[in-house]
Amino acid sequence: MADVPSILPLRLTDVTYQARGQTLIDGISGDLEAKGRSVILGPNGAGKSLLLRLCHGLLQPTAGRIEWAVGNNERVRQRQAMVFQDPVLLRRSTAGNIRYPLHLHGTPRREQQARVDEALARAGLSAVADRPARVLSGGEQQRLAIARAWVARPEVLFLDEPTSNLDPAATRAIEELVLAVDQTGAKIIMTTHDLGQARRLANEILFLHRGRLLERTPVTEFFAAPRTAEAAAFLKGDLLC
Amino acid sequence: MTDLTAAFALALDMLLRFDPDLLEIVGLSLQVSLSAVGLAALIGLPLGAAVALFRFPGRLAINALLTAFMGLPPVVVGLIVYLLLSRAGPLGILGLLFTPAAMILAQCLLITPIIAALSAQTVADLHEEYDEQLRSLAAGPGQTLVTLLWDGRFRLLTAILAGFGRAVAEVGAVMIVGGNINHATRVMTTAIALETSKGNLALALALGIILIALALGVNLAAMAIRDAARVRYG
Amino acid sequence: MLTRRTLLPLLLLMLALPGHAAERSITVASTTSTENSGLFGYLLPIFQKKTGIEVRVVAVGTGQAIKLAQNGDADVLFVHHKPSEEKFVAEGYGVTRFDVMYNDFVIVGPKADPANVRGGHDAAAALRAIAEAKAVFASRGDDSGTHKKEQGLWRTASIDAVADSGQWYRETGSGMGATLNAAAGMGAYTLTDRASWIAFANKADLELLVEGDKHLFNQYGVTLVSPSRFPHIKAADGQAFIDWLIAPEGQKAISEFRVDDQQLFFPNASKAGS
Numbered sequence: 108m109a110d111v112p113s114i115l116p117l118r119l120t121d122v123t124y125q126a127r128g129q130t131l132i133d134g135i136s137g138d139l140e141a142k143g144r145s146v147i148l149g150p151n152g153a154g155k156s157l158l159l160r161l162c163h164g165l166l167q168p169t170a171g172r173i174e175w176a177v178g179n180n181e182r183v184r185q186r187q188a189m190v191f192q193d194p195v196l197l198r199r200s201t202a203g204n205i206r207y208p209l210h211l212h213g214t215p216r217r218e219q220q221a222r223v224d225e226a227l228a229r230a231g232l233s234a235v236a237d238r239p240a241r242v243l244s245g246g247e248q249q250r251l252a253i254a255r256a257w258v259a260r261p262e263v264l265f266l267d268e269p270t271s272n273l274d275p276a277a278t279r280a281i282e283e284l285v286l287a288v289d290q291t292g293a294k295i296i297m298t299t300h301d302l303g304q305a306r307r308l309a310n311e312i313l314f315l316h317r318g319r320l321l322e323r324t325p326v327t328e329f330f331a332a333p334r335t336a337e338a339a340a341f342l343k344g345d346l347l348c
Numbered sequence: 349m350t351d352l353t354a355a356f357a358l359a360l361d362m363l364l365r366f367d368p369d370l371l372e373i374v375g376l377s378l379q380v381s382l383s384a385v386g387l388a389a390l391i392g393l394p395l396g397a398a399v400a401l402f403r404f405p406g407r408l409a410i411n412a413l414l415t416a417f418m419g420l421p422p423v424v425v426g427l428i429v430y431l432l433l434s435r436a437g438p439l440g441i442l443g444l445l446f447t448p449a450a451m452i453l454a455q456c457l458l459i460t461p462i463i464a465a466l467s468a469q470t471v472a473d474l475h476e477e478y479d480e481q482l483r484s485l486a487a488g489p490g491q492t493l494v495t496l497l498w499d500g501r502f503r504l505l506t507a508i509l510a511g512f513g514r515a516v517a518e519v520g521a522v523m524i525v526g527g528n529i530n531h532a533t534r535v536m537t538t539a540i541a542l543e544t545s546k547g548n549l550a551l552a553l554a555l556g557i558i559l560i561a562l563a564l565g566v567n568l569a570a571m572a573i574r575d576a577a578r579v580r581y582g
Numbered sequence: 583m584l585t586r587r588t589l590l591p592l593l594l595l596m597l598a599l600p601g602h603a604a605e606r607s608i609t610v611a612s613t614t615s616t617e618n619s620g621l622f623g624y625l626l627p628i629f630q631k632k633t634g635i636e637v638r639v640v641a642v643g644t645g646q647a648i649k650l651a652q653n654g655d656a657d658v659l660f661v662h663h664k665p666s667e668e669k670f671v672a673e674g675y676g677v678t679r680f681d682v683m684y685n686d687f688v689i690v691g692p693k694a695d696p697a698n699v700r701g702g703h704d705a706a707a708a709l710r711a712i713a714e715a716k717a718v719f720a721s722r723g724d725d726s727g728t729h730k731k732e733q734g735l736w737r738t739a740s741i742d743a744v745a746d747s748g749q750w751y752r753e754t755g756s757g758m759g760a761t762l763n764a765a766a767g768m769g770a771y772t773l774t775d776r777a778s779w780i781a782f783a784n785k786a787d788l789e790l791l792v793e794g795d796k797h798l799f800n801q802y803g804v805t806l807v808s809p810s811r812f813p814h815i816k817a818a819d820g821q822a823f824i825d826w827l828i829a830p831e832g833q834k835a836i837s838e839f840r841v842d843d844q845q846l847f848f849p850n851a852s853k854a855g856s
Contacts, residue, residue: 165483184486195477199498239580440653532638542618544763546618547785
């Protein structure tokens with residue numbers, strides 16, 4: 108793997124996305140580097156999920172460019188993964204869900220089992236490996252979604268509000284899992300509107316408001332001294348949308 | 349009314365006696381219609397899914413044809429298959445006319461559009477839910493199709509059952525291409541038609557009652573499996 | 583739709599089908615009267631026991647039976663309309679036609695007999711009376727042997743019944759049994775062969791009213807489909823069936839077939855073909 112050039116950094120140049128006459132993402136530029144956990148923070152409707160989908164390639168910008176370091180080809184998609192706010196679990200077992208991306212990517216069958224077992228163990232799902240995925244608890248389902256996204260060893264893992272529907276215990280488990288995935292060397296890019304979570308997980312904060320990137324600063328600096336009035340208001344809980 | 353009550357008594361009597369002629373006819377009915385459904389599903393499910401998922405030239409036309417052909421008259425299908433399989437026809441060399449294989453082919457043509465059109469709808473619904481996730485996982489078109497068919501398997505069973513119901517109940521096509529030959533191509537529906545034409549209305553109705561019970565049994569069994577699996581897999 | 587991909591599983595499926603087929607079998611295109619009366623059910627096991635040849639009967643109207651044979655889809659034609667059969671042979675579709683047996687047609691109708699034809703022995707006169715009374719008449723209307731016979735009788739009676747089609751003249755366009763069912767339901771007169779009539783189980787209000795006219799004679803003939811025209815025709819086994827039918831043994835079996843103690847078919851084979 109070492110001789111394969113990294114797909115990062117991801118370069119955004121004046122990325123804009125419009126729908127039904129409204130500008131939802133407005134001229135965002137910047138490089139997302141291989142190192143660190145980037146958390147996109149902002150109130151509801153700021154365009155966090157949209158920005159994630161644009162980066163992941165599920166949507167095309169109406170203006171501007173999104174470019175991976177190796178160019179935008181078919182193989183790039185296989186080297187990134189995304190965990191959705193409401194993940195779609197396939198109607199098969201927990202292990203079957205984790206095996207699915209390996210099957211899609213043509214991983215040799217004899218390698219699959221070991222990697223599935225490792226992902227199950229890492230996500231704490233070994234005990235429910237043979238249970239149908241759709242009967243798992245909400246927290247287990249989200250951990251399964253992360254394990255499924257991670258099993259193919261992506262270089263970039265996008266997470267879209269992965270804990271928004273979970274109780275504090277399940278949220279804690281997800282956060283630990285995200286940190287563990289980070290330890291394996293994957294670049295984490297996630298959205299949240301939860302300040303505590305951003306503080307716990309982020310190395311850097313990208314503060315988004317009304318489709319514009321207002322601030323991009325290291326996490327300690329952001330919470331200690333936000334540069335914009337909007338960010339300050341958001342931190343005080345005064346900025347709801 | 350006497351014929352009605354006599355029919356129920358007769359049906360019960362034949363079932364309890366395990367009438368060998370009846371068993372043979374029931375067996376052939378099941379064999380022909382289940383084979384036809386199997387073949388039609390092999391063709392119709394991927395075809396329906398392809399129509400639902402892919403944009404290709406002629407897609408709208410195929411979609412319209414499939415929907416229109418859901419109501420194909422069995423006699424017309426029978427006639428077409430007869431002309432194909434007749435010794436004077438293009439496939440006459442196969443010598444398939446008046447055999448169960450010809451009946452399977454006719455029923456397969458009859459119900460493939462039903463299975464395809466219904467599965468197209470099911471796959472389209474499922475695709476709305478799965479689209480982003482599958483694109484995120486970099487599933488190719490073929491992989492997407494297979495995944496949606498597999499994950500929709502319990503809902504697709506309804507489409508398959510609709511096809512089976514139509515196949516096992518039709519008489520027009522199998523009469524023409526099977527010939528209703530005793531001990532060779534006689535199935536429930538052609539036997540019913542024959543007994544009706546002989547004026548044995550009670551016997552005909554008794555066979556009809558058994559046919560309905562049979563279709564009901566197959567449906568109940570399939571739905572029981574589906575519901576159990578649904579509870580399991582969600 | 584018929585690509586190799588669909589045909590291949592079909593062929594595999596055929597292999598998987600349990601063999602109903604005897605080692606040797608022939609297909610006979612015949613009429614509903616011979617099948618529905620139970621004659622074949624009686625004759626064929628005797629023949630199969632003797633020769634080991636299974637006879638598969640496709641029972642349709644005479645017109646459709648001839649059409650099947652003309653397409654080479656049957657080995658033997660066994661029907662009851664001599665002019666059509668002779669034409670079939672003359673056009674090269676058949677080898678030789680043999681008389682096998684006869685029965686007769688009868689006119690049946692409702693007990694009340696509104697046209698007052700009961701007890702008559704003149705079929706054309708009876709039809710004329712039915713037409714004059716505008717009593718309902720159910721016609722096969724399907725180009726079968728019986729239908730052709732009926733059309734001939736109307737011509738003899740000089741009546742254009744088809745002109746009143748949909749009024750008192752009703753063309754069912756279906757087989758003998760279905761037409762008898764319709765006649766029973768409508769209280770209509772109809773022309774039927776005696777075998778179908780005797781074996782018919784749903785007579786309801788219908789009665790036999792007119793019989794015994796020599797014009798009502800109903801001759802059955804058997805013809806081997808031409809193997810020089812259709813090489814796949816099982817000529818030897820088909821000819822064996824024909825030979826057995828017109829030999830004393832087959833003729834005796836035909837005369838011994840009974841429904842309700844009545845003989846339905848009368849053997850009259852002469853050795854020479856016509």
